[in-house]
Each structure stands twice: as C-alpha cells, then as structure tokens.
Amino acid sequence: MAKPFLMIYVRPGKCDFCGCCVGVCPEDAIELMEAKLSIIEDRCTNCRKCVWACPWEVLEFHREGIQDLPKDIVAVDDFQFANSLK
Amino acid sequence: MKKQYDVIVVGAGPAGSTAARYAAANGASVLMLEKDRDVGYPVRCGEAVSHEGVIQFIQPDPKWIASTVTKFRLVAPNGSSVIPQLDGVGYVLERRIFDYELAKLAANEGAEVITKAYVYDLLKDSNGEAAGVKALIKDVKVEISCKVVIGADGVESRVGKWAGIDTTCHIRDMESCAQMTISGIDVDDETLDFYFGDEVSPGGYLWVFPKGKHTANVGLGLSVEEAKKKSAIKFLQEFIEKKFPNAAVLTHIAGGVPCAKTCDTLVKNRVMLVGDAGHQVNPVSGGGIISGMIGGMIAGEVAAEAIQKNDLSLLVQYEKRWQKRLGWRHEVFYNIKEAIAGFSDDRLNSICTSALKLPEHKRTLGGIFRTALWNQPSMLLDVAKVFVS
Ligand SMILES: Cc1cc2nc3c(=O)[nH]c(=O)nc-3n(C[C@H](O)[C@H](O)[C@H](O)COP(=O)(O)OP(=O)(O)OC[C@H]3O[C@@H](n4cnc5c(N)ncnc54)[C@H](O)[C@@H]3O)c2cc1C
Ligand code: SF4
Ligand code: SF4
Numbered sequence: 001m002a003k004p005f006l007m008i009y010v011r012p013g014k015c016d017f018c019g020c021c022v023g024v025c026p027e028d029a030i031e032l033m034e035a036k037l038s039i040i041e042d043r044c045t046n047c048r049k050c051v052w053a054c055p056w057e058v059l060e061f062h063r064e065g066i067q068d069l070p071k072d073i074v075a076v077d078d079f080q081f082a083n084s085l086k
Numbered sequence: 087m088k089k090q091y092d093v094i095v096v097g098a099g100p101a102g103s104t105a106a107r108y109a110a111a112n113g114a115s116v117l118m119l120e121k122d123r124d125v126g127y128p129v130r131c132g133e134a135v136s137h138e139g140v141i142q143f144i145q146p147d148p149k150w151i152a153s154t155v156t157k158f159r160l161v162a163p164n165g166s167s168v169i170p171q172l173d174g175v176g177y178v179l180e181r182r183i184f185d186y187e188l189a190k191l192a193a194n195e196g197a198e199v200i201t202k203a204y205v206y207d208l209l210k211d212s213n214g215e216a217a218g219v220k221a222l223i224k225d226v227k228v229e230i231s232c233k234v235v236i237g238a239d240g241v242e243s244r245v246g247k248w249a250g251i252d253t254t255c256h257i258r259d260m261e262s263c264a265q266m267t268i269s270g271i272d273v274d275d276e277t278l279d280f281y282f283g284d285e286v287s288p289g290g291y292l293w294v295f296p297k298g299k300h301t302a303n304v305g306l307g308l309s310v311e312e313a314k315k316k317s318a319i320k321f322l323q324e325f326i327e328k329k330f331p332n333a334a335v336l337t338h339i340a341g342g343v344p345c346a347k348t349c350d351t352l353v354k355n356r357v358m359l360v361g362d363a364g365h366q367v368n369p370v371s372g373g374g375i376i377s378g379m380i381g382g383m384i385a386g387e388v389a390a391e392a393i394q395k396n397d398l399s400l401l402v403q404y405e406k407r408w409q410k411r412l413g414w415r416h417e418v419f420y421n422i423k424e425a426i427a428g429f430s431d432d433r434l435n436s437i438c439t440s441a442l443k444l445p446e447h448k449r450t451l452g453g454i455f456r457t458a459l460w461n462q463p464s465m466l467l468d469v470a471k472v473f474v475s
Contacts, residue, residue, distance in 0.1 A: 016128075016339055018130055018241075018242075018339065018342060019240060019341075019342060020241060020242075020260065020262055020263070020340060020341060021342075022241070022242035023241040023242055023243070023254075023255045023260055023342050024254065024255055024257050024260050024310060025254065026254045028247045028248075031206070032242050034122050034123065034202070034204070049257050049310070052257060052262075052310050052314040053257065053260055053313065053342065054262070054317070055263055055313070055317060055318035055342075056264065056317070056318075056319050056340045057317050057319065
C-alpha cells in the first residue's frame with residue numbers, strides 16, 4: 001500500500017470509546033479497548049472514514065503527519081501498544 | 087476458567103448474553119468475555135423497547151424500567167406534531183440493570199462470564215477455522231480454545247473480520263450518534279418524542295425518551311455522510327441549548343448504529359455473528375436491542391445443536407433461520423429508510439399536515455407511513471409487507 005505516513009491522530013482525552021469509528025474502518029486498523037484507542041499504523045490507508053464517523057470530533061486528519069500536529073495530540077505512543085498485540 | 091469450551095461469546099451486550107443463555111440452556115459449555123469492567127455500563131443507548139419485544143425473553147421488572155410509554159409524538163421541521171394511535175406499550179429501560187439481568191440469565195444456565203477481558207484475535211486451526219480466542223484478561227495474555235466463537239462485539243465488531251467476513255459498515259448506513267441524559271426538564275413521562283428535519287438531524291432523527299423524575303435521554307443519529315459536514319455532538323448541543331437551556335447533564339455519550347441490511351454472511355469458519363456485529367438492527371428506527379436478542383437466541387440454539395450432533399456444518403442454519411424470522415423484514419425496512427432519508431423539510435411538513443387531517447382512528451403509524459409514501463407507489467408494496475406481517 002503506497003502510503004507516506006499515518007495522517008490520522010487521536011485526541012485521547014476527548015474519546016468516549018464508543019466504537020463508531022471502528023465500525024466504518026475498512027482496514028481493521030483501529031484497536032479499541034475499554035479506555036484506550038489506537039490506530040494500527042501499518043494497516044491504515046488514511047481514508048478518513050473514521051474521522052467523519054466520530055460523533056465527538058476526536059479523530060483528526062493531518063496532511064503533513066507528525067510535522068503539523070497540534071502540541072496537545074499525544075496519542076503517538078499508542079502505536080507501539082497496538083503493534084504489540086499483532 | 088477452563089482451557090476449553092464449546093462456545094466462546096465475545097461481548098456481553100443483549101445479543102451476547104442471549105446467545106450465551108440459549109447455548110448453555112441447550113447443553114453447551116459457554117464462556118462469555120466482556121472487555122469493559124462492568125456488564126451493561128457505559129450505556130450507549132436511547133433505551134426504548136416494545137413490551138412485545140421484551141416479554142419474549144424476560145418478564146418486565148420495575149427495577150429496570152425507567153418509564154412506561156403509551157404515545158409517540160412525531161415533530162415536523164416546522165414544529166407541528168402528530169401523535170399516532172398505538173396499540174401496546176413500550177418501555178424506556180435502565181440498561182445498566184437490564185443488561186446485567188440478561189447476563190445473570192445466561193449465568194443461571196451455566197455460562198461463565200469474565201469482564202475486563204479484551205479479545206484481540208482468533209486462534210485458528212490448520213484449515214483457517216476458528217479454534218478459540220486470544221484475549222487480554224486483566225492485562226494478562228491468554229489463549230482459550232473452543233469449537234464455536236460467537237461474535238457479539240457490537241458496532242465495533244472485529245471478530246467477523248478475523249474470520250473473513252466483511253462487516254465494515256458503509257458510511258452511508260452508519261449512524262453517528264450523540265446523546266445526553268438530562269434532568270430538571272419538563273417532559274411527558276408517557277411519550278416518546280421524535281424530531282425530524284435538517285436543523286435537528288438531517289436524514290436521521292432526534293429523540294427525547296423520558297426516564298421519569300423530569301429526566302430524559304436526548305440524542306440523535308445521522309448518517310456519517312451527513313456527519314462529515316457537521317458532527318452529531320454539534321447538532322445535539324444546539325438542540326439542548328435551545329430547548330432545554332437549564333438542564334443538568336447527567337451523562338453524555340457517543341455511539342454508532344449500523345442501520346444497514348443484515349451482513350450477507352453471518353456464519354463462516356466456525357464464527358457466528360449476532361446483534362450489531364452482524365448488523366441486526368432495524369434500519370428505520372435504529373433499534374437493535376430486541377432484534378439482537380432474537381439473533382442471539384437463534385445463534386445460541388443452533389450452536390448448541392450443532393455441537394451436540396457433532397456436525398458444525400449445521401451452523402449455517404442460523405443464517406436461514408434469521409433471514410426467515412427478521413432478516414427479510416430488515417430488508418424491507420432498509421428500502422423504507424432510503425425513501426424517508428431523501429425527504430426534504432417541506433415534504434416532512436406536508437406529511438404532518440396531511441396526517442393531522444386523517445380521522446383520529448386512522449392516525450396510526452401505518453396510516454402516517456401511507457400518507458408519507460403516497461407519491462411513491464413503488465414503496466407502497468414494501469410498506470404493505472411490513473404492516474401485514
Ligand atoms: C445512541 C444510541 C441510541 C440507541 N437507542 C436504541 C433504542 O432506543 N432502542 C434500541 O432497541 N436500540 C437502540 N440502540 C441500538 C442498541 O444500543 C444496540 O443495537 C444494542 O446495544 C446491540 O446489542 P449488542 O449486544 O449487539 O451490542 P452491544 O450492546 O454494543 O454489546 C457489545 C459488547 O461487546 C463488548 N466488546 C466489543 N469488542 C470486544 C472485544 N474485542 N472483546 C470483548 N468484548 C468486546 C463491548 O464492550 C460491549 O459490551 C441505540 C444505539 C445508540 C448508539
Ligand atoms: S468514534 Fe470517536 S469517540 Fe467513538 S471510539 Fe472512535 S474516536 Fe472515540
Ligand atoms: S483512516 Fe481509514 S484505514 Fe485509517 S483508521 Fe481511519 S478508517 Fe481505518
């Protein structure tokens with residue numbers, strides 16, 4: 001899959017862990033636990049369906065990836081966690 | 087916990103608990119795993135059900151009924167409203183207690199239940215068929231074997247995908263939802279309110295479901311196609327600020343409802359899907375509690391029977407039985423949803439005006455649907471099927 005880098009970011013403090021985003025993700029790229037949500041970087045194609053689906057505007061699409069992230073987005077650590085289950 | 091079961095159920099919502107209950111009652115050894123700390127909480131639901139739906143499974147009990155409703159009020163975009171005649175009553179539940187009771191019914195039949203147990207993959211045999219699950223139970227990785235896995239993991243279902251079933255919900259069909267339970271407001275405890283129109287919830291609807299003591303679930307759902315333009319939470323905040331500015335907010339939740347036809351495949355590689363996981367939701371109303379329980383009941387019975395007869399090829403019977411019981415209806419409802427979602431505000435207003443002209447005894451939901459669909463003769467046949475069955 002030609003994909004430059006992950007462009008989907010999570011605002012973890014805002015998330016309600018409801019699963020609406022997981023239900024529309026065509027790539028099975030979202031790991032959702034009781035109180036933890038993370039994107040599985042290798043699978044995500046940046047299609048943005050999860051961003052549109054989120055009722056609470058928790059997920060964000062950033063064109064430049066990590067370069068243009070607002071400072072308060074801190075979910076990057078969770079990638080490691082998601083990969084550890086695979 | 088043992089190392090091996092006949093059936094492992096993933097998810098302890100109404101569909102999972104009912105599947106576990108009927109599988110255990112018919113002789114299977116059953117383990118049900120729930121990722122959250124509590125069964126039944128958090129509640130992501132408007133909590134409305136019909137009396138006829140509930141009594142198929144459990145006798146109504148005041149401890150999980152917040153209010154008994156006898157009326158529907160449909161509010162058009164211009165504020166005019168119509169109250170159709172209903173026969174029968176409905177309930178607004180306390181799902182945190184209701185779901186608990188359903189899990190107890192499963193436990194009483196012998197099913198084991200474990201919470202804080204997150205299933206993150208399937209164990210597979212050399213043929214690629216499910217042979218168990220991999221789970222993180224209270225942060226410890228464990229592998230548990232079984233003959234059949236029942237995926238009851240809700241809108242966020244992944245169990246089916248791991249078995250090769252495409253359960254991704256199209257964004258047109260996924261309803262992106264937000265709800266607040268608010269208190270200190272003036273609502274009629276016997277009436278379910280539904281608001282329609284572009285201002286409150288384009289293509290979907292907003293609900294006010296009374297919970298007694300000046301409290302109600304106020305929420306809305308709209309297709310992700312619409313939510314792209316404006317999110318569910320923005321619509322909800324605007325409505326509540328306008329309509330109930332001084333309300334106390336007791337909970338607020340997000341959620342998703344797959345308002346689609348049932349998944350084409352419900353059984354594959356020894357995995358069965360029930361409830362939201364298999365898209366067993368009424369696509370018009372978004373109601374999925376009772377239909378998910380019906381799916382769970384059939385799947386539990388079929389799984390136990392196949393295990394007893396030592397013939398897992400019988401599992402596919404579940405698809406046929408579901409289709410016959412409710413699947414076909416949901417297909418009809420889906421077509422109706424497609425028609426209604428396209429209605430403009432003007433059209434909705436004029437439907438309300440026409441409905442109010444109907445004599446009172448004809449002001450039934452069916453009568454209003456017929457009025458609504460008068461200009462769409464192709465739909466009349468579908469509507470007839472729904473109300474005749
Ligand atoms: C806002 C909103 C309002 C609604 N209002 C109504 C209504 O008024 N009436 C009605 O009938 N329906 C309503 N619905 C729909 C209804 O809530 C669902 O259809 C119903 O809960 C489906 O039951 P279920 O058992 O399939 O799934 P759920 O109730 O979602 O249960 C699934 C369970 O699986 C668990 N789980 C998920 N993944 C895993 C995993 N990997 N490992 C372990 N456990 C897992 C989850 O934690 C959850 O407990 C509403 C839905 C929403 C979002
Ligand atoms: S849809 Fe939004 S609130 Fe729900 S789990 Fe996904 S990111 Fe969190
Ligand atoms: S962007 Fe698309 S592939 Fe990536 S997590 Fe979201 S829905 Fe899945």
